[in-house]
Amino acid sequence: MLTLKDPVVLAQALIRCPSVTPDENGVLTQVQTWAKSLGFSVERPVFTDKNTPDIENLYARVGKNGPHLAFAGHTDVVPVGDEKAWNFPPFEGTIKDDKLYGRGAVDMKGGIACFIAAVARYLEKNPLKGSLSLLITNDEEGPGINGTIKLLKWAADKGEKWDATIVGEPTNPNNLGDMIKIGRRGSLSGVITVTGHQGHVAYPKRAANPINLVIKLCEALKNPVLDKGSENFEPSNLEITTIDTGNTATNVIPQHSVIRFNVRYNDNWTAETLKQEIKKRLDSVKLETKGSLVPTFKIDWVISPGGVFLTKNDELVGCLSNAIKTVTGRTPELSTSGGTSDARFIKDYCPVVEFGLVGKTMHMVDECVAIDDLEKLTKIYENFLATFFNT
Incomplete structure (x- = not known):
């Protein structure tokens, strides 16, 4: 029990499991061992889908009554890149x-370690007046298909209901206590395939270059700006992520070209209204015709579950904000900035907020976390648990 109250020891143990998506490599087994010793019942469902790796997940619960608080997170990590560039071995947990x-020190094995340590400290001092659960996936950094979204449905189908969830992602830009994420913009991706007519560059009238249309389509996608933001969200932004033609010859007009783009959109849009706007812009582009040789295009939408959302739960947000201020002295900014997280799935089941460590080094060489921050985050989570279950 003493070890479980030390977030540094727990974080080191998790880091030492090289759980690069989708490989579990013992990391969920480690969490299971700790959870069971704290009285949780644990299940390890594996989810599958075509063209994606099988993913092992963990669901643990202690308590049978409400209120029911869940902690959600992921044990998988991104690849280390060039290991020789690291000053410290990436899977040793060096201090x-x-x-x-x-x-994974900050993204987000450190956050998981802090929550487990906080639960250990809290349960040592208090009877549990409700229920706690852990929703842990090993697929957040990967496709996200066989992870949290299926784990939530699996648990809900078994009768599980939650009153609130904290996601332990690193949310703070500079200092612990800077920021709580209370919502996220939506994400929508598309692939535009432009088809022309291949030919010799010396005889352009006998061909139709798709790249000419690509340039116009990209201009239509980008201008004018989608919006100027809203009360709770920064402006939506559309980014063209790649243009692929696959033509290595300098004397051949290509047959095809492909545009890929992503939009991070705010609450001025829904996925459907945004699709309509993009289609309208593309359809407005005038095509250059050369007899019967007319380039054409089609758009395919990439499935991106989880749209824009905002958590309007004063009790949950206030409880966490007070815990942060008590420990750090800071009043956190309530933000909707950044990319997506698994909170986009959780919001369909209960109110959700995100708060974890400082994210400066996530996904970087020599990813690291201050030892003091691990202790402070543990105290914040413990303070939150005490308030949440006594309100």
């Missing part, structure tokens, strides 16, 4: 100059 180094 140097009051920092813990390793892949």
Whole structure:
């Protein structure tokens, strides 16, 4: 029990499991061992889908009554890249100059360690007046198909209901206590395939270059801007992520070209209204015709579950904000900035907020977390648990 109250020891143990998506490599087994010792019942469902790797997940619960608080997170990590560029081995959990180094230190094995340590401290001092559960996936950094979205449905189908969830992603830009994420913009991706007519560059009238149309389509996608933001969200932005033609010859007009783009959109839009706007812009592009040789295009939408959302739950947000201020002295900013997270799935089941460590080094070489931050985050979670279950 003493070890479970120390977030540094727990974080080191998790880092030492090289759980690069989709490989579990013992990391969920480690969490299971700790959860069982704290009285949780644990299940390890595996979900599958075509063209994606099988993913092992973990669901644990202690308590049978409400209120029911869930903690959600992921044990998988991104690849280390060039391991020779690291000053400290990425899967050893080295401590140097009051920092813990390793892949996943902040994103987000450190956050999981802090929550488990907080639960251990809380349960040692208090009877549990409700229920706690852990929703842990090993597929957040990957496709996200066989992870949290299926784990939630699986648990809900078994009768599980939650009153609130904290996602332990690193939310703070500079200092612990800077920011709580209370919502996220939606994400929509598309693939535009432009088809022309291949030919010799010396005889352009006998061909139809798709790239000419690609340029116009990209201009239509980008201008004018989608919006100027809203009360709770920054402006929507559309980014063209790649243009692929696959033509290595300099004397051949290509047959095809493909545009890929992503939109991070705010609450001025829904996925459907945004699709309509993009289609309208593309259809407005005038095509150059050369006799019967007319380039054409088609758009395919990439499935991106989870749209824009905002958590309007004063009790949950206030409870967490007070815990943060008590421990750090900071009043956190309530933000909807950044990319997506698994909160986009959880919001369909209960109110959800995100709060974790400082994210400066996530996905970087020599990813690290301050030892002091691990202790403070544990105290924040413990303070939150005490308030949540006594309100």
